[in-house]
Amino acid sequence: MTQEVQMHKKKVKMYLLSVDNNISQKLNLIDSLQRLSISYHFKSEIDEALAQIYNDFAKNGLTIEAEECCDLHLVSLLFRLLRQKGYYISSDVFNKFKNKKGKFDEIIIVQDVQGMWSLYEAAQLRVHGEDILEEAHEFTYNKLKSITNQLSQSLADQINQSLGQPLYKAVPRMRAKSYMSFYKEAPSHDNVLLSFAKLDFNMLQKWYRKEVGINTKWWRESDFARKAPYARDRVVEVFTWPYAMNSEPEYSTARLMTTKVTACLSLLDDTYDIYGTVEELELFTEAIQRWDISYIASLPECFKVVFNAILEFWAEMDSLTAENGESSYVLQHLKQIFCNLARAYLVEEKWCHEGHIPTYDDYKVNGVQTSAFPVMLSVFIASVKEFATKEILDWFSNIPPILEATSLICRIINDLASHKFEQQRDHVASAVECCMKQYGLSQEEAYEFINKDINYYWKNINEEYLKLIKDMPEALLDLFVNLARISEFMYANFEDRYTNCQLLKDHIMALLLDPIVV
Numbered sequence: 001m002t003q004e005v006q007m008h009k010k011k012v013k014m015y016l017l018s019v020d021n022n023i024s025q026k027l028n029l030i031d032s033l034q035r036l037s038i039s040y041h042f043k044s045e046i047d048e049a050l051a052q053i054y055n056d057f058a059k060n061g062l063t064i065e066a067e068e069c070c071d072l073h074l075v076s077l078l079f080r081l082l083r084q085k086g087y088y089i090s091s092d093v094f095n096k097f098k099n100k101k102g103k104f105d106e107i108i109i110v111q112d113v114q115g116m117w118s119l120y121e122a123a124q125l126r127v128h129g130e131d132i133l134e135e136a137h138e139f140t141y142n143k144l145k146s147i148t149n150q151l152s153q154s155l156a157d158q159i160n161q162s163l164g165q166p167l168y169k170a171v172p173r174m175r176a177k178s179y180m181s182f183y184k185e186a187p188s189h190d191n192v193l194l195s196f197a198k199l200d201f202n203m204l205q206k207w208y209r210k211e212v213g214i215n216t217k218w219w220r221e222s223d224f225a226r227k228a229p230y231a232r233d234r235v236v237e238v239f240t241w242p243y244a245m246n247s248e249p250e251y252s253t254a255r256l257m258t259t260k261v262t263a264c265l266s267l268l269d270d271t272y273d274i275y276g277t278v279e280e281l282e283l284f285t286e287a288i289q290r291w292d293i294s295y296i297a298s299l300p301e302c303f304k305v306v307f308n309a310i311l312e313f314w315a316e317m318d319s320l321t322a323e324n325g326e327s328s329y330v331l332q333h334l335k336q337i338f339c340n341l342a343r344a345y346l347v348e349e350k351w352c353h354e355g356h357i358p359t360y361d362d363y364k365v366n367g368v369q370t371s372a373f374p375v376m377l378s379v380f381i382a383s384v385k386e387f388a389t390k391e392i393l394d395w396f397s398n399i400p401p402i403l404e405a406t407s408l409i410c411r412i413i414n415d416l417a418s419h420k421f422e423q424q425r426d427h428v429a430s431a432v433e434c435c436m437k438q439y440g441l442s443q444e445e446a447y448e449f450i451n452k453d454i455n456y457y458w459k460n461i462n463e464e465y466l467k468l469i470k471d472m473p474e475a476l477l478d479l480f481v482n483l484a485r486i487s488e489f490m491y492a493n494f495e496d497r498y499t500n501c502q503l504l505k506d507h508i509m510a511l512l513l514d515p516i517v518v
């Protein structure tokens with residue numbers, strides 16, 4: 001398989017070079033490579049190609065030939081691929097598709113389904129104040145929705161998938177399998193690309209199974225299902241989060257460590273939410289701040305099981321990040337971030353115990369921490385030498401806007417999905433109840449408010465990405481975007497697929513068990 005992959009790789013590289021002078025072919029090829037999830041094999045070639053296109057664009061305006069300049073699909077694709085890469089392209093490029101009244105020209109656009117769909121995808125990368133893209137999003141969403149019944153089955157399926165979760169907001173590798181079946185049907189498809197994508201998918205699938213196996217062994221041997229029976233038993237499901245963060249082979253260690261910590265966090269969340277009383281949890285939280293298990297000697301055994309899991313995990317992180325046998329600054333950062341989470345869980349428990357409904361704003365301040373993303377991200381970052389610099393960890397510890405945005409997307413989208421179920425038991429008020437109370441809204445109005453908030457935080461992510469890309473590694477910034485993407489997937493349509501894991505089963509089978517027939 002490895003040999004075959006190498007052979008295909010060579011062919012695709014040659015293909016990429018051969019379309020050097022044709023911007024349309026080049027952009028479409030890059031788009032296919034990304035959608036098929038094989039673009040990571042051609043990072044430098046794609047980087048170079050996009051840099052070249054951007055430089056030409058920045059120097060001379062839109063240099064594609066006059067005719068192509070009015071090709072809505074091409075302009076939208078160019079805009080999306082460049083913005084996704086962190087290049088700022090003005091949304092004014094879409095002005096030419098408006099009529100004299102300043103509206104999107106229905107007569108031209110509605111006939112061009114591909115162009116309309118591409119514009120819809122491009123509009124997902126909008127930042128604050130880009131009214132033209134806001135309008136484009138609404139216009140294309142409504143038009144596409146209204147015409148899907150007139151399209152071929154394959155095109156309608158693709159567009160419906162995209163209307164449910166746009167390409168930019170989907171975890172790339174989780175879309176790859178379905179894209180392969182659509183791609184196969186396209187008359188212009190390339191067999192080399194398709195076979196390469198299938199082989200690569202199957203090869204990586206074996207790799208992921210090994211990773212999941214390692215953590216499953218640890219989870220079983222630790223006997224958490226028996227020792228902490230109140231907690232969700234989700235060692236396979238937790239893998240979906242780090243897998244979404246970055247699924248490339250070179251980040252295997254980071255995935256392993258992040259999966260393990262997420263499993264520990266799941267135990268911890270249930271210990272706070274379901275198991276402990278407020279008094280016990282106060283003591284437990286204090287013990288975590290002191291990093292001293294002897295402080296909870298009087299508490300039931302389950303607390304010690306969870307505490308020990310945490311201590312063992314941190315010892316492992318210590319040996320991974322130590323320098324010359326000494327604990328490094330990395331571990332101090334990690335512990336601090338973890339202690340913040342424990343304190344935030346306690347705040348929630350106290351609110352719940354007192355029957356207090358905080359304001360939506362206060363809830364969100366605490367919610368950044370209870371999303372658990374600061375811990376998951378810091379563990380991933382700490383496991384990658386190139387990322388774990390003091391500068392990056394200091395920046396991260398101050399909760400930069402991109403971290404706040406991705407954490408809050410997860411927090412509030414999770415609450416939309418799970419608040420009804422959670423409110424049936426003793427659970428802290430969710431974003432929905434807090435929002436209803438602060439603004440005097442009905443439940444439906446609160447849903448609408450929160451959905452707008454989710455869009456607001458996506459724009460923050462897009463804006464921050466464009467700013468930060470100058471100083472930070474792209475793969476680091478992609479972790480933040482990918483966590484927002486997996487949150488969108490995990491809690492889509494008011495379902496909590498993590499807790500209600502039957503809903504996740506088919507996806508897990510597709511990602512980990514069923515190979516693609518080559």
Ligand SMILES: CC(C)=CCC/C(C)=C/CC/C(C)=C/COP(=O)(O)OP(=O)(O)O
Nearest residue numbers: 241262265266269273370371372410414418
């Ligand atoms: C908070 C969140 C969605 C985190 C996602 C990342 C993640 C898998 C963290 C570890 C496990 C966890 C806390 C899941 C959410 O449970 P829950 O739905 O019971 O969370 P809650 O008790 O905070 O509502």
